[in-house]
Amino acid sequence: MQLGLVGLGKMGFNMRERLRRAGHDVVGYDRNPDVSDASSLADLVAKLDGPRTVWIMVPAGAPTRQTVEELGELLSEGDLVIEGGNSRFTDDQEHAKFLAAKGIGYLDCGVSGGVWGLENGYGLMVGGDKSNVDRAMPIFDALRPEGPREEGFAHAGAVGAGHFSKMVHNGIEYGLMQAYAEGFELLDASEVVTDVPSVIKAWQRGTVVRSWLLDLLVRALDSDPELDDLRGYVEDSGEGRWTVEEAINHAVPAPVISAALFARFASRQEDSPAMRAVAALRNQFGGHAVHKAGPTSGSGSTGS
Ligand SMILES: O=C(O)[C@H](O)[C@@H](O)[C@H](O)[C@H](O)COP(=O)(O)O
Numbered sequence: 201m202q203l204g205l206v207g208l209g210k211m212g213f214n215m216r217e218r219l220r221r222a223g224h225d226v227v228g229y230d231r232n233p234d235v236s237d238a239s240s241l242a243d244l245v246a247k248l249d250g251p252r253t254v255w256i257m258v259p260a261g262a263p264t265r266q267t268v269e270e271l272g273e274l275l276s277e278g279d280l281v282i283e284g285g286n287s288r289f290t291d292d293q294e295h296a297k298f299l300a301a302k303g304i305g306y307l308d309c310g311v312s313g314g315v316w317g318l319e320n321g322y323g324l325m326v327g328g329d330k331s332n333v334d335r336a337m338p339i340f341d342a343l344r345p346e347g348p349r350e351e352g353f354a355h356a357g358a359v360g361a362g363h364f365s366k367m368v369h370n371g372i373e374y375g376l377m378q379a380y381a382e383g384f385e386l387l388d389a390s391e392v393v394t395d396v397p398s399v400i401k402a403w404q405r406g407t408v409v410r411s412w413l414l415d416l417l418v419r420a421l422d423s424d425p426e427l428d429d430l431r432g433y434v435e436d437s438g439e440g441r442w443t444v445e446e447a448i449n450h451a452v453p454a455p456v457i458s459a460a461l462f463a464r465f466a467s468r469q470e471d472s473p474a475m476r477a478v479a480a481l482r483n484q485f486g487g488h489a490v491h492k493a494g495p496t497s498g499s500g501s502t503g504s
Pocket of ligand 1: 286311312313314370373435436437438439440
């Protein structure tokens with residue numbers, strides 16, 4: 201099948217390669233001419249035979265919205281757009297409405313697997329009309345892992361369902377990573393455990409907590425047993441926040457995912473204003489000692 205693919209970064213580049221290995225005709229476009237097969241989005245569209253299918257794989261938010269708008273001008277009735285980035289599901293509903301007015305179909309697809317997807321395949325969660333899903337199935341089949349389709353692919357529901365599912369997947373990812381991370385810190389703090397990497401490695405087989413994330417932690421510890429080449433500073437790109445927001449919207453208790461999200465925020469603080477307030481209050485009511493700020497640390501003083 202022929203596919204236009206917009207965005208050839210870490211994900212899109214490998215997806216083009218996997219699709220080509222499966223025999224698909226992929227025309228890729230990226231602003232970086234070194235990897236692009238087309239000189240512009242218009243050139244990409246011109247290189248495709250109708251009815252066209254174009255997969256978007258650019259950062260969520262403004263870059264995706266802009267690409268959808270441009271494609272809305274360039275594509276024709278009967279064409280299909282698949283949004284494969286990490287968009288918020290509410291953005292998909294707007295994109296679909298905008299394109300539907302022009303007779304252009306829309307699917308949203310949550311894609312999991314990161315840089316490993318080229319070899320392992322990508323877990324896919326799709327939202328949209330069944331007719332469009334069926335039409336793009338050769339592409340989904342090439343991208344998903346080998347094995348039964350239902351173990352690496354889901355048509356989750358209407359437009360938005362794919363990215364809603366991926367959002368929840370990522371919320372779970374936050375919680376799982378946080379649990380492994382806390383276990384790592386506790387093992388490391390212990391006086392009795394002397395070989396932390398070996399313990400974690402031993403968990404890879406037979407245990408209840410074995411998983412791919414655990415395998416990746418073992419991999420990281422193989423090259424840096426104390427993880428001291430890194431700072432404990434963790435970014436987030438939105439999915440965890442949206443998961444917590446949706447948990448609130450649906451009154452679903454999500455204490456683990458929320459705590460994992462907030463742990464990332466805490467990781468970015470050199471010093472915590474909230475904890476300065478706790479120290480100050482403890483000092484106020486109980487006369488408990490405080491650690492004074494040094495001349496270069498923090499802007500506030502806890503007082504005594
Ligand atoms: O399933 C995946 O392949 C990952 O979840 C992938 O989508 C990406 O690495 C995360 O979006 C990172 O998310 P944070 O930046 O929020 O950790």
